[in-house]
Amino acid sequence: MRTTVGRQGRTVIPAELRRRFGLEEGSQIEWVDTIAALRGIGRGEKLVERLLAARRVDRMRA
Numbered sequence: 001m002r003t004t005v006g007r008q009g010r011t012v013i014p015a016e017l018r019r020r021f022g023l024e025e026g027s028q029i030e031w032v033d034t035i036a037a038l039r040g041i042g043r044g045e046k047l048v049e050r051l052l053a054a055r056r057v058d059r060m061r062a
Contacts, residue, residue: 001014001016001017013029022062
């Protein structure tokens with residue numbers, strides 16, 4: 001999916017993503033630079049399994 005950043009730095013989150021993640025007015029979103037955040041931490045590990053486990057933890061927090 002692709003969105004455009006407007007003059008004031010605003011962008012629209014596509015409806016599909018809002019529904020998938022239950023985003024409503026007032027929801028807070030954390031932007032993560034995935035490449036920088038994960039660089040080097042997956043050596044010798046099954047990265048997909050680690051990411052899925054982290055998502056399960058996030059879901060339990062909500």
